[in-house]
Amino acid sequence: MGGLVALPVFAAVGGAVVAWLPSDAGRTSAALAPVESPAPQTTTESPEPESESESESDESSTSPSPSTTPLPQSGPGTFVTAPGGSGRVGKGTPLRYRVEVEKGITISPEGVAAQVERTLADPRGWTADGHSAFQRVSGGPIDFKVRLATPATVDKVCAEAGLDTGGKVNCSVNHDVMVNLRRWVLATEFYPKDVIGYRSLIINHEVGHFLGHGHVTCTGEGQPAPAMMQQIKGLLGCVPNVWPYDNDGRLVTGPSVP
Template identity: 60%
Template sequence: MTAHKATSLRNRRRRAPAHAPLRGRSGRKRRLWGGLAALTVLGATGFAAVGWMSPDGGRTHADARPAPTEHATSGTKRITKPATRPPAGAKASPSPSTSSSAASQKPGIPATGPGTFTTAPGGSAKVGKGTVLRYRVDVETGLDLSAADVAAQVERVLADRRGWTADGHSAFQRVSSGSTDFVVKVATPGTVDTICGQYGLDTGGEVNCSVDRNVMVNLRRWLLATPVYAKDVVAYRALIINHEVGHFLGHGHVDCPGPGRPAPAMMQQIKGMHGCVPNVWPYDENGHYVTGPAVP
């Protein structure tokens, strides 16, 4: 249903700002880092850095790789495994090693779903400068989530002036049909594990990943956030989108730049804040890129 053009995607390859060198995507299997319980819940003062602002921005993307085949079935799309394992080149966001079965113990969070998706209707205007990246928002069938509401939240994140649009050469536009450059998919833990696992990533029923043209959002994280962001789940959703789309754009993981400083969006904050304060945006209010030492 979605046509991806590999040649045009390669032509669109962008470089990160000079102060934020791109890190190559590794095909190595990422192992989950245990210890969500060890995260310290920060006080309300820590959330000053994650507040919402009016949209004012947009952005562009990086390399393309073969995607899983999507078959249209009664208005939904079913993901089927490729006949051969696609080349690796994906990023998973580590978190505690909790089994997928644990997800079913949380009310309203099924462990797995049918693997079919409903696309959010409508679309958005282009935000940002440069060559536009067209994206779609899908929600797994049967979830108690409005695809339109999820799409509206994703739109606000990608349009925010502190988002990836602040680099001055990236742009986004949400669509519901036609060709897309990437797809944001909110899915059950089991479905996320299946899709991410096709690319050699172990998401363990707990975390998100960015593989090929799929920005996979784990339903657990979308609804529950993490202890640090438990009082501001909407802010954590912005972190999910900024972090995983950041991987899609070619950005690698970084560490905390120093105690008391804002945590970079590309930092694996679910593993611990390491002295940094909560922040969900790639750029600050003044348009400065928020980053830290590259993580090997």
């Protein structure tokens, strides 16, 4: 079964996607019907054991167990906004963002918002560039939205910018960071035991596109995979990594992808 390649045209259309994972269909019992995800994982937010920042118990308190989360293929295209907000993280004028979950998805908006907040506040995240700052809000003017949605809804929004997400992947278009429900719950074959960590990679990768960062690739065997690498296509010798910066504040990057 051939892979569906998403259009690598971030600069041209104001968005970016990653390629379809060929083995994704094998990770569910029926690719186009509500299914159950793999058994709950016993990992932390980051694949790096020396920098654990979230335990399984923390996640289970804010969202349903992955083993019981239905995965509908489509939804109404309307959203529920996570209530409340966060303090500012990072230096400079904060980018205000809203977290939304499509109606009909049995994952709490509060749980998704908590994961997004933790990711964007992590010292290895985009605030390490010294000028990016973020603040979650539930009302008023915003700079971008993080939206967890069914595959069909993600496809529709991304297609408006000319991107083909194939029912499988996420995208960042205009002011919308679109998170595919399947990726949020199932992760990929390269993160089979770190679903929670993969969620941080989704946020870092797609928010990175919103900030203007393009795709890069692996720098060499055994090196950490850049967050802006299309890791869903394969690690190419790199090791899993979900953060844009390392513990010493150095950008984890690689050669640009044309």
